[in-house]
Amino acid sequence: AQSVAQPEDQVNVAEGNPLTVKCTYSVSGNPYLFWYVQYPNRGLQFLLKYITGDNLVKGSYGFEAEFNKSQTSFHLKKPSALVSDSALYFCAVRVHSGTYKYIFGTGTRLKVLA
Amino acid sequence: DAGVTQSPTHLIKTRGQQVTLRCSPKSGHDTVSWYQQALGQGPQFIFQYYEEEERQRGNFPDRFSGHQFPNYSSELNVNALLLGDSALYLCASRRQGASNQPQHFGDGTRLSIL
Numbered sequence: 001a002q003s004v005a006q007p008e009d010q011v012n013v014a015e016g017n018p019l020t021v022k023c024t025y026s027v028s029g030n031p032y033l034f035w036y037v038q039y040p041n042r043g044l045q046f047l048l049k050y051i052t053g054d055n056l057v058k059g060s061y062g063f064e065a066e067f068n069k070s071q072t073s074f075h076l077k078k079p080s081a082l083v084s085d086s087a088l089y090f091c092a093v094r095v096h097s098g099t100y101k102y103i104f105g106t107g108t109r110l111k112v113l114a
Numbered sequence: 115d116a117g118v119t120q121s122p123t124h125l126i127k128t129r130g131q132q133v134t135l136r137c138s139p140k141s142g143h144d145t146v147s148w149y150q151q152a153l154g155q156g157p158q159f160i161f162q163y164y165e166e167e168e169r170q171r172g173n174f175p176d177r178f179s180g181h182q183f184p185n186y187s188s189e190l191n192v193n194a195l196l197l198g199d200s201a202l203y204l205c206a207s208r209r210q211g212a213s214n215q216p217q218h219f220g221d222g223t224r225l226s227i228l
Contacts, residue, residue: 004156034216043118043204043219044157051214090156099169101147102206102217104156 002027002095006105013081014113021076021108023091032094033074034102035065037087044090050074061085081112116141118220120205126226127195135190135223139207145169146188147217148180149204157204163188164210192225200227 005024013019025031032051036044048059055067065076074091091105119138127133139146145164149157159172163182182188186207192199202224206217 032214036219041221041224043120043221044206046216046218049214049216092156097170099145099162099164100213101159101162101170101172102157103159104149106154106156 002093002103004091004093004103004105006089006091006108008108009106010109010111012111012113015083016080019076019078019081019085019110019112021089021091021110023074023076023105025072025074025091025093027093027095029096031074033065033067034092034094035059035063035074035076036090036092036104038090038107039087047076047089081110083112083114086110086112118143118205118207118218120203120220120223122223123221124224124226126228128228129195129197131195132191132193133195133225135192135203135205135225137188137190137205137207137220139186139188139205140218143207143209143218144186145208145210146182146186147206147208148188148190149206150174151202151204151222153201160190195227197227200225 003026034049035047050057050067058064092102121136147162148160151157161171166182177193179191202222204222205220208217
């Protein structure tokens with residue numbers, strides 16, 4: 001079965017420190033991978049995607065993600081966390097079965113402490 | 115350029131009632147997907163509409179139905195509401211054929227069942 005796993009329910013990091021939010025996936029074929037962020041009472045905002053090419057993908061708000069095919073991972077990173085980065089982060093994989101649909105992980109709550 | 119808009123933002127219903135949620139896709143988008151996000155969970159795919167037809171469906175009962183109009187807007191209908199239907203319902207849109215582009219999400223409708 002195709003799936004996405006986010007092993008950490010919550011990640012705490014001090015402001016200014018680097019952050020990592022983990023994601024692993026299980027899909028057949030080449031994966032299309034995405035990260036979205038959700039602020040309270042809002043929908044999901046797109047951060048970045050991996051389709052093909054360089055394993056390090058840069059996205060919005062200084063975030064980047066590293067695709068690792070051998071480890072089937074797509075971890076989200078940022079060199080220096082801001083308090084305003086505190087939110088819920090979702091990893092997703094796009095699968096194709098006649099048409100495209102997205103499978104989301106259960107989310108990781110990031111808390112950046114001042 | 116308006117993004118994805120959903121209405122209403124909040125809704126309270128009782129068990130057994132029926133509800134209709136509405137979505138207008140981002141300008142230029144013609145494909146609409148609906149997701150259910152229960153508290154503390156990631157979004158779960160309900161179904162996708164393109165050219166006024168349901169193209170793919172997730173693991174949801176027939177109580178969940180939808181429609182897409184010629185202007186690409188969409189409705190999600192849920193009949194015989196259950197307590198477990200309480201969730202944030204998200205609409206996402208994209209342009210068919212722009213397969214490398216991410217979906218854009220609305221802010222959702224928060225449905226509470228009493």
